[in-house]
Amino acid sequence: MSQQIDTGTAAEGPVFPTVREVDAGAPLRWIGRGIGDLRACPIPSLFFGFCFAAMGLLVTMVFEHAYEYTAAMTSGFLLLGPFLAMGLYELSRQREQGRACALLPALAVWRRNAGNIGIFAIVLGVIFLVWARASLVIFALFYTNELPNLSGFLNQLVAFENLEFLLVYFGVGLMFACIVFAASVISVPLMLDRDQDAITSMLASIAALARNPGAMLVWASIIVILTLIGFLSFHLGLVVLMPVVGHASWHAYRDLVAPAADTSSPAPTR
Incomplete structure (x- = not known):
């Protein structure tokens, strides 16, 4: 039996969204529906996929010999993902209707x-800038090896050289990623679908994470794994994988938030 959080009131104005509880296997269903949306809308979906891939390639080319910037920009790619995927949410919404x-x-x-x-984009942008600065500081304080090019840096990572740096860098990066993930799981789809304000949308997103820690851990892991596959395939995988993740994020929103007209409906199990 699914459980819900319903903090809405009968007062005029937008009510707080009703957050539903889903099982840990829900993210796999979201990915399946995302693949279905990609198949149904291949041309517009792949357009956004090529945009993601082009951004990744541009970052790598521009900062090829300044890997400390590349690492920060690549990490920021994940931080700004929810904002960049808005078009994919809309495509899923069109198909749904x-x-x-x-x-x-x-x-x-x-x-x-x-x-x-715009408010949400500013929040993400500020977090990204803070993370980029923190990334550079960590490199300055903990990276002790000779400064190679990007390929040399990746080889050092694979070989687990400079372990202290790796632990600090990924630990701090994980903290920033958790903050962004908590605030953005459902916030952008909620703003697009219901004209909800940014603060309420982010609070609802945090509530969804708090209510579904198991499912959200699975969902975050899937996003990270698919993104890494996309980057490790010389960004070509991003063309397909990012549209799948974007479409799936819309279905995550649909499962996690009850329809505005029916706040008592249980979470779908299809």
Whole structure:
């Protein structure tokens, strides 16, 4: 039996979303539905996938001989992912409503709730800048090897050289990633779907994480693994994997938040 959090009131104005409890296997179903959306909307979905891949390649090319910047920018790729995937959320929403998948409306979807999406983007941007600065400080304090190019740096990581640096870098990075993940699991889809304000959307996202720690751990692990596969495949994997993750994130929102018209409905199990 699924359980819910319902903190909405009868007062006028937007009510706090009802957060539902899902099982730990739900993320696998979200990925399956994401693959279904990609198959149903291949051209617009792959357009966004190519954009993700192009961004990854650009970062690598520009900072090829300054790997400390590449590491920060690549990590920031994950931090800014929820904002960059808005068009994929809209494509899933179009299909859900029985409409044809259209790229142009997906590109302009941010206009639906521009003010609050802008606030959320600023929050993510600030976190990204703080992380980028923290990344450089960690390199300065803990990285003791000779400064190689990017490929040499990756070889050192694989060989577990400079273990103290690795522990500190990934520990601090994990902290930033957890903050962003908690605030963004369902926040952008919620703002797009219901014109919800940014603060309420982020609080609802944190509530979803608190209510479903097992499912969210599985979901975060899937996102990280698929993203790593995308980068390790010379960014080509991002063309397909990022659209799947983006579409799946929309279905995660649908499972985790009860419909506005029916706050008593249980979480879907399909």
